[in-house]
Amino acid sequence: xxxxxxxEWERKLWLEGAGVYQHLLDDECLxxxxxxxxxxxxxIIRALDGTPRWLDVAMTEQRSARPNxxxxxxxxxxxxxxxxxxxxAAYCTSTYARTxxxxxxxxxxxxxxTRG
Numbered sequence: 043x044x045x046x047x048x049x050e051w052e053r054k055l056w057l058e059g060a061g062v063y064q065h066l067l068d069d070e071c072l073x074x075x076x077x078x079x080x081x082x083x084x085x086i087i088r089a090l091d092g093t094p095r096w097l098d099v100a101m102t103e104q105r106s107a108r109p110n111x112x113x114x115x116x117x118x119x120x121x122x123x124x125x126x127x128x129x130x131a132a133y134c135t136s137t138y139a140r141t142x143x144x145x146x147x148x149x150x151x152x153x154x155x156t157r158g
Contacts, residue, residue, distance in 0.1 A: 043114065043138065043140070043145045045106050045114075048106065048114055048116060048138060048145075049101065049104065049116070051066055051138075051147075052101065052116060052118075052136060053099060053101065054066070055136075055147070055150075056095075056096050056099040056120065056122060057094060057095055057096055057098070057099065058095065060087050060088065060090045060091070063086060063090060064087060064088055066146060066147055067086060067087075067146060067147050068139065068146035068147060068148045069083050070082070070083060070148065071083065071086060071146070071147055071148050071149065071150070072148070072149055072150075073086055073149070073150045073151065074150075074151040074152070075151070075152050076152070076153065076154055079081070094124050095124075096122045096123065096124055096130075097122075097123050097124060097125075098111045098122065098123055098125070099120055099121070099122040099124075100120070100121045101118045101119070101120055102118065102121070103117075103118055103119040103133075104116070104117075104118045105117045109139075109152075112139060112140040112141075113137065113138070113139055114137070114138045114142070114145070115135060115136070115137050115138075116134075116135065116136045116138075117129065117133070117134070117135045118133075118134055118143075119132070119133055119134070119155070120132050120133075120134050120152070129153075131154065131155035131157075132152040132153055132154050132155055133152070133153045133155060134150065134151065134153075135149070135151050135153050136149065136150045136152070137149035137150075
């Protein structure tokens with residue numbers, strides 16, 4: 043997977059529903075959110091049930107790292123909206139791992155940007 047494809051996947055995960063998560067997430071994926079705590083595997087998919095998707099997301103301050111040829115780490119700032127009047131901003135990281143020819147997300151976290 044090249045970086046361009048990874049960023050496209052990342053955008054889809056923000057904007058699309060459970061189907062894309064089922065396709066792109068590893069069964070052992072862990073995610074951490076504030077609020078919400080730590081979720082893993084099927085808990086992530088279940089948490090999406092009834093949760094409105096984001097209307098749009100802007101990913102800035104994008105960086106990527108490849109510690110080896112089977113791991114890709116993305117880091118960025120996300121500015122997103124579910125409701126046009128309520129902005130959300132977070133610093134995020136996602137880690138993708140390759141098994142054979144398949145890439146899957148194995149980790150994602152969001153740290154809200156504090157305003158002040």
